[in-house]
Amino acid sequence: MTVTRGSVRREVRVRRPADDVWRWVGDAARLPEWWPGITAAKVEGDERTITLGSGIPMPEKLLTIDAIQRRFQYRITGPIFREHTSTIDVHDLGDGTSLVVYSIDADPATMALVIAGAAGNALQHLRQLVEGES
């Protein structure tokens, strides 16, 4: 049995309201600010190209940027990936805090692990940034 498609999820609780988190997550160009290992992001319409720390450019198609649901979805369209969708949901927990859930589906499955690992680290960084805002 060979797994070709992988699904991995990472999450973080942020002690700030969901709208505060969404200001970071919902702006496609701000990704390098909160994702260690992404050095640049260029957005043109529904296309975004990020640059990885290793220098590799990665083209993406932006699928959903929904400020009401606070949902951000994108698809990596570059080589290596046969299929990919990542979804970032920012949930309002109703007590002035929020839960950010980063879900990755990818084929090859290995890339789901790679993205999830980096996303988990990025979510922690995001939490620090948002909670550190005055």
Next chain:
Amino acid sequence: MGRKILLITTDQQRYDTLGCNGGTIARTPVVDALAASGIRYERCHPQSVVCMPSRSTILTGQYPSTHGVWMNGVPLPLDAPSVAELLRTSGYRTALVGKPHFQPFFDPFQRFLENSLGDSTVPSGGSHRGFEHLEFATHGPVGPLHYSRWLAAMHPEAIGMFYRVLDDALQVNADGGGDTAAPQVHVNAIQRGWYHTDWVADRTIAWLDSLAADDDWFCWMSFPDPHHPWDPPESEVGRINWRDVPLPAGYPARREERERILDAKPRHWRMWYDGTLVSNYEAPARWVPATLTDDQVREVNARNAVECELIDEALGRVLRRVDERGWADDVDVIFTTDHGELQGDFGLLFKGPYHVDALMRLPLVWRPAPSTQPTASVVTRPVGLVDLAPTLCEIAGLPAADWMQGAALPVNDPDAESRGFERVLTEWDSELFGVGVHLRTITRAGWVLTRYLPGTVHDGSEGELYDLVADPLQQHNRWNDPSCRGVRDDLFDDLLDHTPPTRRPRLQLEAPV
């Protein structure tokens, strides 16, 4: 001036690959000589049978439950304790040459510091994890480490000669080669002097040459071999004709016998063999062990033995340089590995959640500095890699740190008995795309017991129990044998009593490997 320390680790080397341990395929006269004049350990176990957790144990002197690196892909925190740092701050010059693997290699975001240190041999800030000199290598020519950069700069034509470790799906490659199409076997046309084994020795010698005669030093020389891929320089492969290599004792040649043995073990054994369950990333996901042939086992063992010989010869060169520097009487030499390799046992290759001697019984030789007038001995009592860090402290004349969980290695069996070396523990935790496997193992008094925690294909009632004296190949699982119930209960309770608490919060898996 104190005792100097040369710690040699290989990667994924079985106990029985050394001549001093009864091996008959590879010639290992250098390590054999160290064993003859030092201490040879017959029952050294790792605390994890994969690289990152095991190497983290060597560095920290802690169990995986404590340092938190529960599987490959979980990075060891940069502020984790380090025996190298203790040595450095007490005046030792320190170096790590070869394979580190405290952080994942698979790193397109280049998030992990150890993948961005290849620009220099001196880390910014003066040291990294206690090492003031770093020259890194891994199993192939691709990536940002020092060996890859050196090869790309000096011998770029050699890069394409190596086996391609990952396939197009970024899984561990299952492609076969050589004469038998065995997985991860490959004809590598590289010149011997350009291969990473000799490179590690060359760079170690260069660092030793940079030291003052009266420096105290600690060098961890970490060979990437004989880990797969089995692609040693083709010029050396003719040393051992695979057709002459006997099948391993642990490889039942009859398929029916293999499958009968596997069926008496917890079911993930047979499921992997049949290709119906992949529990971890370290073995090729597309390879089905049931397809393994006798000739493939022979060829893998032959090439593995060639790699072991090259390591032995490389070590010999380093020791000659130590002699030439006038340090021979003052150097402690420790030779071991991070974990074993199935290498045909039970019809399997590579590694995984299988706590048997193939993966757990490790070569360990300690030749104390001749100036201490050591007495040659053989230690039969169980010890672990967790005991290395306190041993390094003892050699350096330092007390073991309170965060270390082992004890300095015994020098003989009476010493082991008087200091309570009774048991050794090994842990396994893997979670890969919803497949979770969790093992806790104790080895004590000639028995090995593995407890299975609930997981994807285990309900927590399964286990393995082997009598290492009557059944050295671990082919007869006595877990459900009523006549062994007393032994099982005793070992089980002992395991529970000595299992270290799990670090909280749990560290995250951040990469496949």
